[in-house]
Each structure stands twice: as structure tokens, then as C-alpha cells.
Amino acid sequence: GDSVTQMEGPVTLSEEAFLTINCTYTATGYPSLFWYVQYPGEGLQLLLKATKADDKGSNKGFEATYRKETTSFHLEKGSVQVSDSAVYFCALRFSGGYNKLIFGAGTRLAVHP
Amino acid sequence: DVKVTQSSRYLVKRTGEKVFLECVQDMDHENMFWYRQDPGLGLRLIYFSYDVKMKEKGDIPEGYSVSREKKERFSLILESASTNQTSMYLCASSPSGKDSGNTIYFGEGSWLTVV
Numbered sequence: 446g447d448s449v450t451q452m453e454g455p456v457t458l459s460e461e462a463f464l465t466i467n468c469t470y471t472a473t474g475y476p477s478l479f480w481y482v483q484y485p486g487e488g489l490q491l492l493l494k495a496t497k498a499d500d501k502g503s504n505k506g507f508e509a510t511y512r513k514e515t516t517s518f519h520l521e522k523g524s525v526q527v528s529d530s531a532v533y534f535c536a537l538r539f540s541g542g543y544n545k546l547i548f549g550a551g552t553r554l555a556v557h558p
Numbered sequence: 559d560v561k562v563t564q565s566s567r568y569l570v571k572r573t574g575e576k577v578f579l580e581c582v583q584d585m586d587h588e589n590m591f592w593y594r595q596d597p598g599l600g601l602r603l604i605y606f607s608y609d610v611k612m613k614e615k616g617d618i619p620e621g622y623s624v625s626r627e628k629k630e631r632f633s634l635i636l637e638s639a640s641t642n643q644t645s646m647y648l649c650a651s652s653p654s655g656k657d658s659g660n661t662i663y664f665g666e667g668s669w670l671t672v673v
Contacts, residue, residue: 449600487666
């Protein structure tokens, strides 16, 4: 079935380091892809999305490109801040399926000063 | 500003109790969802609803039921709580339609501990 695989955490970085969180998916069609972020004690917020191949989603300095050939949607940021410490979830969704999201397991990011 | 409100942030219940988790959205969305979040497993879909009084099972519906009597409210019910239902529960809503890029909005979550 359809699924999302994320790199295991936790990921620990120093402030201003480069961030990559890998995400790959398995799907029978062409889903939309999402990154959600969960800050401590809060629900999930949409960080960015891409709805078709080669689209690049971006927000708050984060970027991810929809790569159909490698079925990937890796999250990147050039210079992380302490305030980026959170859990990041990659997800996919198909049209016509009542907008159900399928999530990866989540990757915890800890950024130290 | 969009809003999905879960009425209880933290609950402690005893094994065998009936538990209600309430969720209200103010965006007139057709679709509403209940997920549970567990470490290492991500979010798993319990139930969803695409209209008033309509519901569909998600991936892990066992031990749960839902109710949607009004468009804005979607309740998750644990008929007889068990310790393996200790988890974080997240409610979400989204508009209907064929656009799979439609954003899904989440509530802040309800932490349930069953003792």
C-alpha cells in the first residue's frame, strides 16, 4: 500500500548548520506531498507542500522538491535556528480520497546554540 | 483565522471508562479526521467523516467510534478505555473537493492517559 518513510531521528544540529531530513514515498499514483511541523506541546502545522512533480515548496527558509524519479521529498534548510527545534512529518495525499493524509513516523530535530 | 479546537488538552481516565474527545472547527469544512500519534509510528488515522452523519473507518478503528451530528463537530468515543489507548489524539479538518493539495488543519491535540 501507499506509505511514507522518513529518516530516523533525533537529528541534533548546532545553530546555523545545514539541515536535510530525508523522505521517500511509495504510491501507486501521483500524490500531493506535504511537510508538517509540530512544535513542543502543539498540534501540527503545515510547513510546505508540492502538488506535482518538480514543484518546489518553500516556507520560513525550508524547501522541498517533489522528485518523481526518486519518489522523494527531502526537507532542507540552509541555516537552522534554535526555534526550529520540533518534530517534522512528511505526508502524502491523493485526490478523490476524502483528503486523507498518510504520514511518516516523524523526525525530531534538536538545534543547540 | 482558521481554528480547530479540541476541548480537552489533558485527560486521565480509568480502564473501562467511556471517554469522549470533542473537536470543533469553524471553517465550514466537510471533512473531519481523528488521528492518534505515537512515538516512532507517526500519525495513524482512526476514523474520518466527509459529511454530517457520515463516517468511514481509517487504519486503526478498533476500540473507537465516532459521531458527527453537526457539520462543525466531530467526536471520538472510546467505549471502554484500555491502557493501550494512552496516546495523543489529533483532530483535523479540510474542505472537500478533488484538490489533493487542499490544506488539512489540525487541532492542538488531546493527551489521554488511561490508568
